[in-house]
Amino acid sequence: AMISLRQLLDHAAEHSYGVPAFNVNNLEQIQAIMQAAQRTNSPVILQASAGARKYAGEPFLRKMVEAAAEMYPDIPIVMHQDHGASPAQCLQSIRSGFTSVMMDGSLQEDAKTPASYDYNVDVTRRVVEMAHAVGVSVEGELGCLGSLESGLAGEEDGVGAEGALTHEQMLTDPEQAADFVRRTGVDALAIAIGTSHGAYKFSRQPTGDILAIDRIKAIHQRIPDTHLVMHGSSSVPQEWLAVIREHGGDIKETYGVPVAEIREGIRHGVRKVNIDTDIRLAMTGAMRRAMARTPSEFDPRKFLKDALVAARDLCAQRFEAFGTAGQA
Ligand code: G3H
Numbered sequence: 001a002m003i004s005l006r007q008l009l010d011h012a013a014e015h016s017y018g019v020p021a022f023n024v025n026n027l028e029q030i031q032a033i034m035q036a037a038q039r040t041n042s043p044v045i046l047q048a049s050a051g052a053r054k055y056a057g058e059p060f061l062r063k064m065v066e067a068a069a070e071m072y073p074d075i076p077i078v079m080h081q082d083h084g085a086s087p088a089q090c091l092q093s094i095r096s097g098f099t100s101v102m103m104d105g106s107l108q109e110d111a112k113t114p115a116s117y118d119y120n121v122d123v124t125r126r127v128v129e130m131a132h133a134v135g136v137s138v139e140g141e142l143g144c145l146g147s148l149e150s151g152l153a154g155e156e157d158g159v160g161a162e163g164a165l166t167h168e169q170m171l172t173d174p175e176q177a178a179d180f181v182r183r184t185g186v187d188a189l190a191i192a193i194g195t196s197h198g199a200y201k202f203s204r205q206p207t208g209d210i211l212a213i214d215r216i217k218a219i220h221q222r223i224p225d226t227h228l229v230m231h232g233s234s235s236v237p238q239e240w241l242a243v244i245r246e247h248g249g250d251i252k253e254t255y256g257v258p259v260a261e262i263r264e265g266i267r268h269g270v271r272k273v274n275i276d277t278d279i280r281l282a283m284t285g286a287m288r289r290a291m292a293r294t295p296s297e298f299d300p301r302k303f304l305k306d307a308l309v310a311a312r313d314l315c316a317q318r319f320e321a322f323g324t325a326g327q328a
């Protein structure tokens, strides 16, 4: 059944677990997540970016998620719009049947240029007003998702660094978070606590202390009823990087957020954990390997099946690790 993000995360908060929010673009990704959810008895958040809508087309996305709900009637599903760039875009998704939308007002409508705080409050408040009128949840974003390591603004959705920022500037300010929530009424808030989007998060093996845990605690204390969201939460599995490299791929040395760190974040109030890159890496690794092993095969279902299984197993691991398993 389709439920709102507020309904799911209220339950998660009450029972102290986190929920992975997986990005979806096609049939195999949706099937992989649903199969993992079925196996582990987990509720799911399927999220679609503007890029996903462009790739699949709005009707296909909508119908595929409807199909997932029909095939798995016992699994609660949140259909969430990832990184909405404007109130208009959020309204389109609400009309399309999404049960939750993210208004990312930390950036201007071009989705690259950092926006002012007042702009962020204004657009987010407008989306909350529309969305809540029809029972749809809203996620906002406050802070700059960058790379603490480089001190650069980092890759906010594929956009290059905008300039050097200090460590402090990049983390979400707890005082401002409280003001933001008071003025907008968001259900969930994406916070900057040391993660960044994409495969290239850290150039050296993390040794703990990747996440600004004290900052998570301070924010959670200020806004206990607003669910905290961590973007850029892929762990960038070294096993899949190795498979990709062994079969002709070319990916530089890179590290993600260790699962143990994410669990620590969940212990201190993180409820929604965004993951896209890990699924991309697992599917690409599995397809490269399958194609290399069976060069005479030309039925794409064979390769896609391997990709699905790789994504499914990765998702199941995250459901188990974040405490989502058994909560459907
Ligand atoms: O946060 C961004 C997600 O990884 C979606 O990426 O815009 O390429 O679909 P995308």
Ligand code: 13P
Binding pocket: 023, 082, 083, 196, 197, 198, 199, 230, 231, 232, 233, 234, 235, 274, 275, 276, 277, 278
């Ligand atoms: P990753 O690139 O770490 O998978 O993050 C995805 C994300 O935050 C989507 O909004």
Ligand code: ZN
Binding pocket: 083, 197, 231, 232, 274
């Ligand atoms: Zn994101």
